[in-house]
Amino acid sequence: MESENNIWSEGAEMHAVNWIGMPRDARIWVYLADRALTDKEAKGFVQDFDAFLANWEAHGKRLNASWRLCGNRLLFVAVDEANAPATGCSIDASVNHLRNATKKWHEPVDWFDRQNNLYKVKERWHEASNADFWALRKAHRVTDDTMVVNVVHQQNGSCWEEVVIPFSESWHSEMW
Secondary structure, eight states, X not given: OOBOSSOOOTTOEEEOTTSTTSOTTOEEEXXXXXXXXXXXXXXXXXXXXXXXXXXXXXXXXEOEEEEEEETTTEEEEEEETTTXXXXXXXXXXXXXXXXXXXXXXXXXXXXXXXXXXXXXXXXXXXXXXXXXXXXXXHTTSSOTTOEEEOOOOSBGGGGTTOSEEEXXXXXXXXXX
């Protein structure tokens, strides 16, 4: 039911140089890897992703984009759409890049599995599928005070303080 290995790297955070300057209404995409990256993998990944974003365009216009990686597992991609909005083709390009970025690794990463829930009980991080997570909630092992990784963000402003929040303040509570 639960996995306790390589769940969340507490305190691990990296971001692009321009992340801090991104407007709070920047468009955000959130990706949760199916496992935490090692520190070495994270460094290599963000170098590669920086290179991709430096050339990311929509209909010939360069996108003002940035990233933030939390817990070596949760990736935020932000686009300031004031000058050029992300389009279907540019979004597809970023998705394809993420799909292919780790294929060469010994243990590739899937950024698109939306079935994982990360939560903290007694200072330990755990992971559960959606079905198992709801069973834990029903059994009162996940309570309103249980800390969870919030993967639902629409704009940059919401992802500064709201990465790890109580269950009662997360999208999970709306489903319960």
